[in-house]
Amino acid sequence: MDASVIVIGAGPTGLMLAGELRLAGTDVIVLDRLGARSGQSRAIGFTIRTMEVLDQRGLLPRFGGIETVYAGHFGGLPLDLGLLDSTHGAAHNVPQNITEAVLEGWARQLGADIRRGQEFTGFVEDGTGVTVTLRDGPALRCRYLVGCDGGRSTVRRIGGFDFPGTSATTELFLADIRGLELAPRTAGAQTPNGMAMVARLSDGVHRIVVAERGIPPRDRTGPPEFAEVADVWKRVAGSDISTAKPVWVSAFGDAARQVTEYRRGRVLLAGDAAHIHLPAGGQGMNTGLQDAVNLGWKLAAVVRGRAPGTLLDTYHDERHEVGRALLANTRAQGALLLGGNDAVPLRDVLGDLLGSAEAQRLLGARVSGLDITYDMGRGRHPLLGARMPLIRLDRAGRGTGSAELLHTGRGVLLDLADNRTLRRRARPWRDRIDIVTATPRGNDAADALADTTALLLRPDGHVAWAAPGTDDDLRTALDRWFGPGR
Incomplete structure (x- = not known):
């Protein structure tokens, strides 16, 4: 290989x-x-x-x-x-x-x-x-x-x-341009002939997006010329941007x-x-x-x-x-x-x-992307399958964040009740997960983890097991997501 x-x-x-x-x-x-x-x-x-x-x-x-x-x-x-x-x-x-x-x-x-x-x-x-x-x-x-x-x-x-x-029904043009000062237009800005928006980026660059109503998409082999984009902009938005300097020009459709x-x-x-x-x-x-x-x-x-x-x-x-x-x-x-x-x-x-x-x-x-919840088995814990909240924790007298626990890309068993028995059960998976004892730090953290004694986090930050409130035991969750323990 x-x-x-x-x-x-x-x-x-x-x-x-x-x-x-x-x-x-x-x-x-x-x-x-x-x-x-x-x-x-x-x-x-x-x-x-x-x-x-x-x-x-x-x-x-x-x-x-x-x-x-x-x-x-x-x-x-x-x-x-x-x-x-x-x-x-x-x-x-x-x-x-x-x-x-x-x-x-x-x-x-x-x-x-x-x-x-x-x-x-x-x-x-x-x-x-x-x-x-x-x-x-x-x-x-x-x-x-x-x-x-x-x-x-x-x-x-x-x-x-x-x-x-579905295939594309409308073609949209995008251009990042310099040399013109354009007033912002939101994504919802409609005109009789289509849609036109403006967003200010950085260093004097503006991004424009424009779509002309009723014009079918073309089968292109490369990006459009800026002159074509400027013509469409004039018909839709009513202003002339042809003197601007294009930084990047693209065309795309609404295919799904x-x-x-x-x-x-x-x-x-x-x-x-x-x-x-x-x-x-x-x-x-x-x-x-x-x-x-x-x-x-x-x-x-x-x-x-x-x-x-x-x-x-x-x-x-x-x-x-x-x-x-x-x-x-x-x-x-x-x-x-x-x-x-x-x-x-x-x-x-x-x-x-x-x-x-x-x-x-x-x-x-x-x-x-905050509404994503995966199937982690049966249970009533509100965090089961959801992303781990970004909260502050006290770990051996030192403050840390829940995101910091995942920097290594490993799973994490987060013991919030100093439960030696729980930590001992997880030892066969120590080559794949970090076993961390900590307590919530601050009222927001305490509220987010109210009545929670332990969490198993996957490397992507989603909660695979929680106690109390998960029907499966810890060993079953560890086997499912991290393979057999050693």
Whole structure:
């Protein structure tokens, strides 16, 4: 084997997966057809859940000062993200090229082998592994192959993954431009001819997005010329931007598709390779990063022989449902953003509903990734299957955060009642989990963990077992998520 895992695609999802695999001690090669990072801004921020995930790995300081905001939207209707239960806001003005640079630096530091200028052309799977072929260079051999190669995934196509859904009906243009001072326009800004929005980025750069109503999408082989974007902008928004200097120009549609299987044998898909949709709120990249964090520790456990291959089935079970919900909310937002006059009654009704704090929290959690709960078995504990709240803890007289416990990418048994018997039961899994005794620090932490004596955290930060309130015992939960104890 050249590597236990080969990842195709060195975008945010592939790089995050490479770091997760190396954190868990698994060798990985990442192949990308480009000779260098594209440097394009593309996605420009993180949802609240992604901020939490990056915090769990200790990565936030690597981004420098991140500007956070608590103003969000659902199809252009404003959301107050400050109502949500998180210590983080949404990150603003973090271009994708910065995200890729940070994640690549992290993955390389951990020992990931990232090879650029290597174009993947095909694979053959057999009973013991996967043979990967390249346009130039010898074939490579691995135990598992993961396609993180975007919405036009070659891995998905060659692997024969079914990719049902709806085709694009509208084409949208995006351009990051310099040299003009434009007034902000929200995502919900409608005109008689379509939709046009403006957001100020940094260093005098503005991002514009425009869609002309009634114009079908074109089958393009590359990005549009800026002159075409400026013409559409003038027809829709009524102003001339042709003198601006384009930094990056792109076109995209509102197609919505999702593979029926995230795993086929030894081949898996993550990120845009598994799901495409209207990029409302930048949820695509964020969902891809979270796909990688869900998959990485599971794949490493199987590769290292610590867990059976069936653990990988939970990747599909958990993340396919997340992707389905993602497509539902982005299609709903597309109807609001691109529906024109037909969508006015819907916008009015939904706008009235969003006067309720409960509705604000529900939709805010949905677009922020905070509503995700996985099936961890039967139980009545409110945290079972949900993400671990970011709280302060007192550990042997020293303050620490719950996110800090997950920096190593290992599972955590959090003993909140100094229970020696509980800790002794977990000892056979010490090579895979950290056993931590701590108490909540502060009223907020005490409230979040009211009447809780212990929690088992998976490496992705979701609660796999809690006491009291879980029907399964600790040993059953440890066996299920971390394999047989030693």
